[in-house]
Amino acid sequence: MEWTDIGIVLGARRHGETSAVVELMTREHGRHLGLVRGGSGSRYKPVLQPGNLVNATWRARLDEHLGYYLIEGLDLRAASYLSRAHALYGLNHLAALCRLLPERDPHQPVFELLELTIAQLGEPAHAAALTARFELHLLAELGFGLDLEVCAATGTTADLVYVSPKSGRAVSRAAGEPWRDKLLALPAFLGGDAAGTPSTEELRAGFALTGFFLARHVYEPRGEPLPEARHHFIAAAVGSR
Numbered sequence: 214m215e216w217t218d219i220g221i222v223l224g225a226r227r228h229g230e231t232s233a234v235v236e237l238m239t240r241e242h243g244r245h246l247g248l249v250r251g252g253s254g255s256r257y258k259p260v261l262q263p264g265n266l267v268n269a270t271w272r273a274r275l276d277e278h279l280g281y282y283l284i285e286g287l288d289l290r291a292a293s294y295l296s297r298a299h300a301l302y303g304l305n306h307l308a309a310l311c312r313l314l315p316e317r318d319p320h321q322p323v324f325e326l327l328e329l330t331i332a333q334l335g336e337p338a339h340a341a342a343l344t345a346r347f348e349l350h351l352l353a354e355l356g357f358g359l360d361l362e363v364c365a366a367t368g369t370t371a372d373l374v375y376v377s378p379k380s381g382r383a384v385s386r387a388a389g390e391p392w393r394d395k396l397l398a399l400p401a402f403l404g405g406d407a408a409g410t411p412s413t414e415e416l417r418a419g420f421a422l423t424g425f426f427l428a429r430h431v432y433e434p435r436g437e438p439l440p441e442a443r444h445h446f447i448a449a450a451v452g453s454r
Contacts, residue, residue, distance in 0.1 A: 214280070217270045218242050219287065221327055223308040225261040227253045235261055235282055237269055238311050240324045245317055247271050247282035260284060262291035264304045264331050293335065299449035300334040303344060305442040307331065310351050313431060326350055337450040341416045342402050344446065348423035349403060357381070357430040361404050364388055374399050376422060397422050416451045 220237030223244070228234045233252025239245050247269070252261060260267065266288035273280030294300035307327060314320055330343040352358055358381075363370055365382035366389070375389035375396035376382065383404070389396050400415035403422065411419065428439055 214276050215272045220267055220269050222261055222263050222265045223311055224263055238324055243318045243320055244311055244314055247280045249282045260286040263308055264291040265289050299337050302442050302446035302449055303334050303340055306446050309440055338410050341450040342411050345419040345423055352426055373404055420447050
């Protein structure tokens with residue numbers, strides 16, 4: 214078995230004296246692990262940092278085997294994020310989100326949005342908006358997508374500013390006004406209007422929305438809280454603005 218694909222490094226752990234088991238989010242083959250000979254040495258250390266874009270060839274005798282990676286760096290951007298706390302927390306959080314997906318299950322839209330998000334990690338506001346969108350998209354990939362296109366009460370597509378915490382469906386301003394204290398805010402950048410840079414208030418509302426449904430559908434059933442890396446990322450990327 215053999216294939217070649219581009220991938221984003223999610224993590225690497227030492228294996229034996231010199232090798233490393235490397236986890237990639239690949240474009241065509243999903244989240245995939247493989248052994249890199251010499252992966253724990255100085256030659257590969259700069260390449261196998263989380264967030265880097267690499268070209269990877271995977272080989273194994275049988276498809277179910279761990280297999281071996283031959284890896285070449287394409288964009289070693291991780292080094293540029295070492296001095297930026299929000300970027301480091303963001304990389305950890307994004308990698309953890311990808312690990313919620315089944316291994317070796319292709320999710321090309323996830324790869325594309327992950328690549329876009331990591332490429333923008335240097336700018337806190339853009340990184341925060343894209344990370345919230347990534348969380349929203351991941352919910353859909355896991356089967357818990359929100360319906361943010363049409364008002365659940367009236368069927369209108371205009372002025373959607375709330376989300377029902379019960380149904381995960383959008384609600385218009387007029388229909389939701391009597392129950393606004395019980396509804397979640399729907400910021401424009403997560404709805405139909407993605408233009409411009411979201412304000413601090415909008416970003417916080419966006420993370421409150423995605424965090425509510427991530428907790429309900431993903432983490433609480435596992436008996437886990439929302440990840441600490443997520444809290445730190447939000448504090449660093451949004452709280453400092």
